[in-house]
Amino acid sequence: MIRNLDITTLRSFVAVADSGGVTRAAGFLHLTQSAVSMQLKRLEELLGLELLDRSGRGIALTASGEQLLVYARRMVSLNDEVIARLTDQAFEGEVVLGVPHDIVYPAVPRVLQQLNAAYPRVKVQLLTLNTISLKQKFARGECDVILTTEVDLPPGAEQLTTKELLWVGAIGGSAWRKQPLDLAQGRHCIFRPMVLRALESAGIEWQTTVDSDSDRTLEATVSADLGVMALMEGTLPPHLEMIQHGGQLPDLPAHNINLYTAEGGEVLQTLATLLRAAFRETAKPRLKVAG
Template sequence: MASPLDLDQLQTFIAIADSGSFTRAAEEVHRTQSAVSMQMRRLEERIGRPLFEKNGRVNRLSEDGEKLLAYARRMLRLNRETIAAFDERSLEGHVRIGTPDDYADRFLPEIMARFARSNPRVELSVICEPTVNLVEQVRRGLLDIALVTHDDEKGAGQVVRREPLLWVASSNHCVHEEDILPLAVGRPSCLWRRAAIDVLDRMERDYRILFTSWSATVIIASVLSGLAVSVLPECALRPGMRILGENDGFGVLPDCRIGLIRGQTTQPAIVEALARHVSESLDNISLPAAGDEAGFDFATPAPGRARHQRPGVLPVW
């Protein structure tokens, strides 16, 4: 019978993939760089496939390395959940998390399910409000942690996911062809609204803001009904939407960065555990591929735009 994979080796492998560096991974797992290199050689021998490939002066994850990474994350998560299930000293208490409804619908089911399984004694309070409100609530100590649209101007936060920000319209209407483009967007402080207007101004495209709302439900309804065009991150796409690209006369938007911000808390262990579950859950959630059965009308991606993935470029070891 084949021997099982070594969890310590897998943890080091994940640290390398996440940090993008053998040196930083060595610091994270408290090993020397030579020990980390030896672990990776042994892991490659156990798998029987090269996990890294040379590209000039750097190494990057090979195709088999990317494949192993997904399995490694699942194995480490299951290991932690198993230990927590039999740990009588497991975390107990109450934690407050906030997120806009744009992200709640797509991400919260996975986050809540995973966190509840690992921490059955922790009560989780969830608040759905716009990013600007959540940032203020974290600052005032009303929330312990928030999953928000990252904004450098609002202070430091941990970016846990990047997604393309996309122009969207109804796949059953041609509202995007109107001479004066009707828009459905968030309030003036919304980053996505500002990004859309900046692009339209550079294109010298006439537009009028037809609907303004903090509610993702309202924005999505206005798009699906064929009343307006909007901008949404890939996670917010719905069946019946059409993605508009440069071939439709729409310029490329900046990426949407999804981040975690944390406030002062009396329960740092619980907050740290929740932050880890959020990060791992978002990494584990994939998005519909172009042309799948979900009902999206995907245009050809703009040059240089890729779907969510972690960096795979690593220094020579």
């Protein structure tokens, strides 16, 4: 007997995984919590599989659920692409997305591709600036959606994930052993004040090896083993590596990747949803969702 998967049910399943729980997914889908729960139950009955592990305090995707999530994303995305391309109800306009340079890859290009498939007539302008500049532009209404790297969670921000801040140097380099320490951290980098406080608290003398806010200039300096810098885990370019300093350099505080979204319609909400999914998907090997 042929069994057909329903796009509405798959959309609910994806929404639960992406939003972190049935309650939040119901709000996003404009459905009741019981309606979403019923759709998940029907999906499990149709496939004859358990997609959610409800044995713990929260709800986790089973191995089958994680496998289905990959296909469900593709099917929902393809459905939305067909609707957008074959109807005249396409959205038009421009969206300004601001992202710090060091967290653009690998998530943001995939999000831009997905948004373009869903809204081919919407132009997305991507700005890559430091967190301080992006927050200023967002406050002035010059950006519709921004991502930031911050140690806290300010009002109006939504935490997508938390990542460790690492000491980074040239591959096989020794600049981190020198005293005073040559530091290649941008003048307006959000990490700089915390890096300096950590060094000073540890009694480590330091000096600025390059005075620049150009990410490429700073990375080139570090890759030449002329200094060190701090970057978030998962954002290291291939020509740099984490320094295995064995405690000779101080620990650095973890940072949030935060999301700020302006008031807007469907396109902005979809962009925010795609960003949540992209960053939470890479945050943990096993996705946890609260009931």
